[in-house]
Amino acid sequence: MNLLNLVDGPSALIVFGGTALATVLRAGWSDCRLTWTKLRALGEDGFDPEAARAELALQIQEIQQDGLFRAQPHRFGDSEFDEATDALITQRSLPALMSAHEAHRARRLGEAERAVRTLAQAAELSPVFGLAGTLISLSQLPAEGIARGSFTAAISMAVVTTLYGLLGANLLLAPLSRMVERKAQAEEVERQKVIDWLAGQVAKAMPPRPRAERLAAVPAEAI
Numbered sequence: 001m002n003l004l005n006l007v008d009g010p011s012a013l014i015v016f017g018g019t020a021l022a023t024v025l026r027a028g029w030s031d032c033r034l035t036w037t038k039l040r041a042l043g044e045d046g047f048d049p050e051a052a053r054a055e056l057a058l059q060i061q062e063i064q065q066d067g068l069f070r071a072q073p074h075r076f077g078d079s080e081f082d083e084a085t086d087a088l089i090t091q092r093s094l095p096a097l098m099s100a101h102e103a104h105r106a107r108r109l110g111e112a113e114r115a116v117r118t119l120a121q122a123a124e125l126s127p128v129f130g131l132a133g134t135l136i137s138l139s140q141l142p143a144e145g146i147a148r149g150s151f152t153a154a155i156s157m158a159v160v161t162t163l164y165g166l167l168g169a170n171l172l173l174a175p176l177s178r179m180v181e182r183k184a185q186a187e188e189v190e191r192q193k194v195i196d197w198l199a200g201q202v203a204k205a206m207p208p209r210p211r212a213e214r215l216a217a218v219p220a221e222a223i
Contacts, residue, residue, distance in 0.1 A: 072089070
């Protein structure tokens with residue numbers, strides 16, 4: 001088997017170039033740029049929960065020592081935890097912390113969904129352009145008669161374009177879509193663990209509410 005026979009520039013241009021162009025036209029520049037960012041992130045280090053805990057431990061220590069009213073927010077480069085702790089200290093409220101977390105979580109999941117959808121669309125389009133390449137190659141057969149060389153070249157291009165379309169969809173684009181999805185889900189699990197830990201530590205450091213305030217929070221039917 002000669003694998004060099006499977007290398008064909010015009011076929012690759014038709015399938016991969018056509019798939020890329022159609023994906024941009026269908027999904028738009030914004031989603032395509034976001035998808036490219038998510039693909040680059042696959043090769044980078046993801047969220048480090050241990051490093052986040054270590055940084056947040058300093059914030060918790062200050063809250064425990066000085067109280068929530070005198071504590072100052074610390075920032076260490078993670079936009080979610082920077083904004084969440086800022087909201088916690090500014091509003092002196094655990095719900096504010098959780099609200100900031102949920103806002104960032106919704107944004108991240110929305111971006112991941114857009115990237116996954118864009119890659120899924122590309123995976124759908126790839127076999128279509130494989131078929132388009134097949135039709136283009138067959139259309140190049142001479143109308144006055146089929147010479148042996150022309151027939152062999154056309155059939156070869158038809159087979160290669162179909163192959164490129166199938167391989168591009170099933171061995172490249174669809175797996176990349178799942179990789180982006182799995183990484184996003186794994187990050188959310190780790191972030192949720194850290195935010196739950198942070199909320200628990202802060203709750204311990206916060207002063208207990210007055211008895212009248214606790215009673216006001218109890219539903220009337222429970223009294």
